[in-house]
Each structure stands twice: as C-alpha cells, then as structure tokens.
Amino acid sequence: MNSEMTVPTPIQARGVRKRFPGTERPALDGVDLTVAAGRICALLGGNGAGKTTMVRILATLTRADAGTVHVAGWDVDKAATRVRAAIGLVGQYAALDELLSARENLELFGRLAGLDRRRARARAGELLDTAGLTEAGGRAVGAFSGGMRRRLDLVTSLITTPSVLFVDEPTTGLDPQARRDLWSSVRALAQAGTTVLLTTQYLEEADALADDVVILREGRVIAQGTPEDLKKLVGEPRMELRAPTLEDVYLHLYATSPAGAPS
Numbered sequence: 001m002n003s004e005m006t007v008p009t010p011i012q013a014r015g016v017r018k019r020f021p022g023t024e025r026p027a028l029d030g031v032d033l034t035v036a037a038g039r040i041c042a043l044l045g046g047n048g049a050g051k052t053t054m055v056r057i058l059a060t061l062t063r064a065d066a067g068t069v070h071v072a073g074w075d076v077d078k079a080a081t082r083v084r085a086a087i088g089l090v091g092q093y094a095a096l097d098e099l100l101s102a103r104e105n106l107e108l109f110g111r112l113a114g115l116d117r118r119r120a121r122a123r124a125g126e127l128l129d130t131a132g133l134t135e136a137g138g139r140a141v142g143a144f145s146g147g148m149r150r151r152l153d154l155v156t157s158l159i160t161t162p163s164v165l166f167v168d169e170p171t172t173g174l175d176p177q178a179r180r181d182l183w184s185s186v187r188a189l190a191q192a193g194t195t196v197l198l199t200t201q202y203l204e205e206a207d208a209l210a211d212d213v214v215i216l217r218e219g220r221v222i223a224q225g226t227p228e229d230l231k232k233l234v235g236e237p238r239m240e241l242r243a244p245t246l247e248d249v250y251l252h253l254y255a256t257s258p259a260g261a262p263s
Contacts, residue, residue, distance in 0.1 A: 008073030010164045010195035011035035011058060016067035018053055018219075027053040028064070029219040035212070040186065040196045042210035044203070049216040051199035052092070055166050058197070059089045072164050088157030088165040092172065094149045095156070098142035102133055102152050105141060106159070113159045127155040131185065147178025154185055165189060167198040171205060183209055207231075 013033040019026040028050045035041040043051045056062040058071055060080040069076045072086035096105050103124050110120030128137045131151040141149060150170065157165060167186065171179040186209060190196050200206055206213045207227045214224040223230060 008070070009034060010037050011041070011071055011197060013054075013058070013069045014067055016054065016057060016069060017065045018050075018057065018062070019065060026065075026219050028057075031067075031216070031219070031221055033214060033221075035195055035197055037195055038190060038193050039211045040190045040198065040209055041212045041214065042206035043197065043199045043214050043216060044201070044206045045199075045216035046201055048218070050219040051216055052168055053219075054216075055089075055168050055197065055199060059087060059166050060084055085160070086163050088160070088162035090154050090157045090165070090167045090170060092168045094153040096141050096149060096153060099140060101138050101140055102128060102144070103137040105152065106156060109156050109159050115159070123159060127158060130158070130188075131155045132181070145178070147174050147181060150174060150178065150182055151185060154182065158189075162194065164195045164197070167196060169199050169201065171200075171202070179205070 011033060012035075013031060016028050016031040016033070017026055018028040031050070031054060033041075033054070043054060045051050053062065057064050057069060058076065060076050060083050063077060071083045074082045074086070076083050097108070100108065106124035106127055107120045110123050111117070115123060124137075125134075128134045131154065133148060133152060136144070136148065141152065144152065154167070154170070170186070171182055174182065183205070186196060186198065190211075198209065210227060212225070213227055213230055215222050215230070223233065
C-alpha cells in the first residue's frame, strides 16, 4: 500500500458552461481549468470574457449549467459548504464597513467566521500586520485610500487561512505604487502555500504575478501556459539593422545642408 497521501488538485474544472437568461451567447462555453497547489493562475481577458462568472462558479456563488468543478477536492455543487470553508474570496468591490475601523472590520469578519472574541482580536492584529496597516488599524475605513482598502479587503479573506484564494480584478483603479504593494501581498500568500486564482485585464499584471495564465475570450479558453510560453507564441524580440545606401546618404546631406543638395 502506498503510504503517501494523494493531495487533491486545488482547482479542477472540466467542460464548464453557463448561459444567463436573455443573452445571445453563453458566458462560459466549455471551459477547462486546472490550478496546481501553491501556484498563482491568472484568468486574463477583457470585459465580458467570462472571468468573473468562472470565479463565481468556483466560489459556489453561481451554479454551472454543465461541467464538473472541484475546489480543494470537493464538488462545488454537492459539497458547497466544505468548499466555502476552504476558500477565500476577494470580489471586485471591497466588502467593508466604512464606519468601522480596520481592526473592527477584521474582528467582525472573524466572529462571523466562527472565531471566539479573543481569537478574532488576535487574528485581526496578525492580518493588520500582514497588510502593513497596523498603525492605521484604529482609523475608520472610510478615510482609507483605495490601495489601503484593497489591502484590507485582501487580508479580510484570510481570516480562516484558506487553502485556495480567488481574487477578482484586484488592482482596478489603483495607482502604480498601490498595485505593486498588492502584487507583493499576493506573491507572499502563494509563497506561504495558498493557491491563488486571480482575474485581470492587464497583461503586465498577469506577466508580473502569474505562474500560469489562461486567456479567455467570449467564454472560451483561447490560450494557456506560463507567461514565457505565451510570449513565445507571438515571436521572439528582435532588432533589425540596415546599412545605409548611397541614396540614403545623399538624402541626409540634402536635408541637413544649408545650401541644399551637394553638387
């Protein structure tokens, strides 16, 4: 008997289809997706590509019309409660109470997640440190910058230390420095063992963050691979040098000579 335990693939989806009522085409049209443990996978595509719909299905918020989906080893339809206990979700918009302080928000989410008061308070302190917001922990979230809110929203999803984290368009609307700070936070999570699936419209974000990239267009996967693999599909960078001809030299002298063309 093999003594090694089989670790389930954190995210595995096959033939996922979804069409919303009143729409001409499906939001997802036979999507396959596999993400290995501890990897960052980027779903890359424009508006309407199906990115958010896929995340909602993986997070048990929307049911697929067809296909099979397993997250953290559990079927999202048959074991939704177990899936929810294993994941964290950061949506496109921060789910924070702006009247409460950052610490109070984290403690509230901790209590809702089933932590007792002491553990919720301790976990809030840990996550404020993770987000680099310890000094701002007592301030109302309504006074936070966009980058601070997004970092707080990110660590809020880590209250229960999820094995799989879904992040939907994490840096939309952030300034360059805030984007880099958030990228660092996501990388740190993956290095600690969390499997991350993020959606993005930005090529540079997928290139900077992802171990694997899946490109969606109109609900279908049109390409996938590592960033390096995908960049090779469009050709290698190259520089072309052309030696000037006599005609080029003549024209250059004509253009730069105050007396006109040389005789």
